[in-house]
Each structure stands twice: as structure tokens, then as C-alpha cells.
Amino acid sequence: MLIFHHLFLGLAAGIILAVLLSNKWAVLYAGIGAILPDLLDKPLGQILLSDTINYGRIYAHTLTLAIILTIIGLLIWHKNRKNILLLCIGAGVLIHQLGDAMWKAPVNWFWPFLGPFPPSSEIYPQIPExxxxxxxxxxxxxxxxxxxxxxxxxxxxxxxxxxxxxxxxxxxxxxxxxxxxxxxxxxxxxxxxxxxxxxxxxxxxGTMYLHELLSISEWIYGLSSLMLILLLLDYPVRFSEITKKRIISICGAGIVTVSLLLLLFIGLGFPVDEVYGGNLWRLVAVAGLFFGGSILLFLGNRIWELPDDTFYLKK
Incomplete structure (x- = not known):
């Protein structure tokens, strides 16, 4: 499931949207969109439709849904520049699909244009003892x-x-x-x-592969996401703008450094993040860290310069 992986990448993409749209809410909206596909498709595909499809990447993992949400979101944003909810959620859904490498399942990603969802014969094991x-x-x-x-x-x-x-x-x-x-x-x-x-x-x-939470990258994703959300909400602990900028810069530089070290260790054959199995997913995890860390490092502090009236938590 890699919920923290998707959440962090959604928040990072939300920073880009926040700068482009001049609205801090974009960060959290995109984060919500980035975890939405699994929250919808996992129960639907692997519980309700387990006897037919038995797959957790169906409707909410389709490019069709991401495009529809984004187009409708653009139309709404065009009429009201403060209403960015659907646009950012659509972007988050797309980021999730890219993080899942959905191009490896083209029938599902381009549904319904290549036919119906194929039934999956994959057996989802319990969490390894x-x-x-x-x-x-x-x-x-x-x-x-x-x-x-x-x-x-x-x-x-x-x-x-x-x-x-x-x-x-x-x-x-x-x-x-x-x-x-x-x-x-x-x-x-x-x-x-x-x-x-x-x-x-x-x-x-067990079908969520929750043992992947033990990976180094997933813990970094989770802790970084928590830190960013708390700083954005300015709740429950408040920090000055200068302190926030320092925290974001340090985290960004640290995440980029860790991603490069993980890439080096993987290349040298060290058993790093082997809970992912294949090298593809290990490299995807490292690439996500590098992307998100770079966004934090170079754009993260821009969100504190946006107007305060676009983002607040009612006390």
C-alpha cells in the first residue's frame, strides 16, 4: 500500500501547486488525493470484488478518473480561483498512479479503452512471520x-x-x-x-503488504509528511516563520542526501529496503525521496510566503 510514500509525494506535488496557485491549501488537498486511490480501490477490489477482479488497482487507479477530476477541477478553478480542491485532488490521484507505475498494467490504467479489468490470479500472502x-x-x-x-x-x-x-x-x-x-x-x-x-x-x-512500513524510505516518508502537515497547520505546536524555513531546508537537504546514499547502497548490493522485493520498487522509493526532498529544499519555503488568509486553522 505504501501509504506514506504516496502521501509524501502528494504533499510534495502540492507544494508545486501551492506556489503556482498561490494557495497553501493545495499541499493538503494534493496529499489527500494521493492516498485516495488505495483507500477506495483496496477494499473494493480485494474484498467486495475478490471473487471476480481480486485486484486493488482498478477505478481510482485509472488515468480516466485522474483526467476527469483534473479537467473538472480546472473548470471550477477558472470560475473561482480560490476553489482548488478538485484540481489538487486530481493531481494527487495522478501522482499516486505514477508512484504505482501503472503503465505496467495498461489495461487497468487506460480503462475502459483497452477492455474490462482482467481478473487477477495473484495470491496475497499474509504478513511474513x-x-x-x-x-x-x-x-x-x-x-x-x-x-x-x-x-x-x-x-x-x-x-x-x-x-x-x-x-x-x-x-x-x-x-x-x-x-x-x-x-x-x-x-x-x-x-x-x-x-x-x-x-x-x-x-x-496482509494484502496491504504492511511489512513494507519497515523500509527506511517509508519511515522517512511518514515522518516527513507528519512534520510538513503539522508545520502547515501550525498546530498543535507553533513555530516562527524563520524556524519553519530552517526545518524545511534541513529536512529537504537530509532527504536528498539519504536518497543518494540509498541509491549507492542498492548499487553496491547492500540489503537496503529489501522488503520491497524487486529492484524496480526500491528504485521507485529512492526516486520518490529524491523528488520530494528536492521540492522541500528548493520550493518548500515558498509556501510560507503565501498570503495567510488562504490557509488557517480556526482556533
Whole structure:
């Protein structure tokens, strides 16, 4: 599924659109569009249509849909220059399809012009047992990140009581924040591990190839996407414009450097990102890092110069 791979590339493409359209919302809209195809096609093709098509790249992975969304989005944008939602979602969908190398399945990509979707005989294995210990550890990391995010949001709204309230109120507020964060950690851990990976939904989520989340590139995609989204929303932690520019520049330079190092290691035969299997997908992952890192490095700071009235989070 590579959800973070697609999300990061969508956000990177959204930066280009944001600069062209002078609207910061383009970044998040394109990011949403970039993960939309899998959210639609995976359940549809591999659950509802598993007895016929049994493939997770169907309607939302077609060039037809991407073009229709983009054309309609252009028409709407032409009438109202602030209404860029559909245009950016269409661009994100197209970026997703390119990231999936859909040209390797031309019947699906050019549907319906080359005929109906061919039934797939591919067998989707469960998550390999050898990866389960690492996924167990990764599930805890994701759960802790989610818990920390909840505490940060609560502190944004309740932090005043920790500094100005009575002693009892400070203790109650602090205890409540900690318990809520701990509860979030346990809940996310349960959902990811006990339900999605090893529980009743494990067979379905095995088709997502979730062990690919263990790749170096996917973690970089995920953490970079989270950082960029939080900076754009300016929530729950606020940073000055100068600090944002520094963070983006450092991240961009770091991602480009890592992508070049991964390319070197792959070329030398080191076992880097072997969870992807074939070299094609490993190179696609590296190319995505280089593309996204370059966008952050050379265009990322332009989004902070756009008018503030086009992008805000209501307090």
C-alpha cells in the first residue's frame, strides 16, 4: 500500500501547486488525493470484488478518473480561483498512479479503452512471520507518536491550567493529560497489532503488504509528511516563520542526501529496503525521496510566503 510514500509525494506535488496557485491549501488537498486511490480501490477490489477482479488497482487507479477530476477541477478553478480542491485532488490521484507505475498494467490504467479489468490470479500472502517482531516494535512507536500528539493537543488547550490554576487543578489537569495520552497509546497499539496485523482483519491487511512500513524510505516518508502537515497547520505546536524555513531546508537537504546514499547502497548490493522485493520498487522509493526532498529544499519555503488568509486553522 505504501501509504506514506504516496502521501509524501502528494504533499510534495502540492507544494508545486501551492506556489503556482498561490494557495497553501493545495499541499493538503494534493496529499489527500494521493492516498485516495488505495483507500477506495483496496477494499473494493480485494474484498467486495475478490471473487471476480481480486485486484486493488482498478477505478481510482485509472488515468480516466485522474483526467476527469483534473479537467473538472480546472473548470471550477477558472470560475473561482480560490476553489482548488478538485484540481489538487486530481493531481494527487495522478501522482499516486505514477508512484504505482501503472503503465505496467495498461489495461487497468487506460480503462475502459483497452477492455474490462482482467481478473487477477495473484495470491496475497499474509504478513511474513519474520517481519512480525519488527512490526510489533513499529506498532509501539506509532502508538507512542499518537499518544504524544494527543498530549500536545491537550496541552495547547489546557496548558494554562498547569501554570495558573490551583494546585489541585494542576494535578487533576496533568494527570488527565497523561492518562489520556497513555490510553491513546494502548488503543492505537491494540488497533494496529491485535486487530489489523494479527487479529480478525489480518488476512485483509496482509494484502496491504504492511511489512513494507519497515523500509527506511517509508519511515522517512511518514515522518516527513507528519512534520510538513503539522508545520502547515501550525498546530498543535507553533513555530516562527524563520524556524519553519530552517526545518524545511534541513529536512529537504537530509532527504536528498539519504536518497543518494540509498541509491549507492542498492548499487553496491547492500540489503537496503529489501522488503520491497524487486529492484524496480526500491528504485521507485529512492526516486520518490529524491523528488520530494528536492521540492522541500528548493520550493518548500515558498509556501510560507503565501498570503495567510488562504490557509488557517480556526482556533
Amino acid at each position: 519474520g517481519y512480525l517482531p519488527y512490526l510489533y516494535f513499529a506498532s509501539w512507536i506509532l502508538a507512542v507518536i499518537a499518544g504524544a500528539a494527543v498530549i500536545a493537543v491537550l496541552y495547547r488547550y489546557l496548558g494554562q491550567y498547569l501554570s495558573t490554576g490551583t494546585r489541585g487543578k494542576r494535578i487533576l489537569t496533568g494527570t488527565g493529560m497523561v492518562l489520556t495520552g497513555a490510553g491513546t497509546i494502548l488503543l492505537v497499539k491494540y488497533l494496529i497489532w491485535d486487530l489489523f496485523l494479527t487479529g480478525p482483519w489480518a488476512n485483509y491487511f
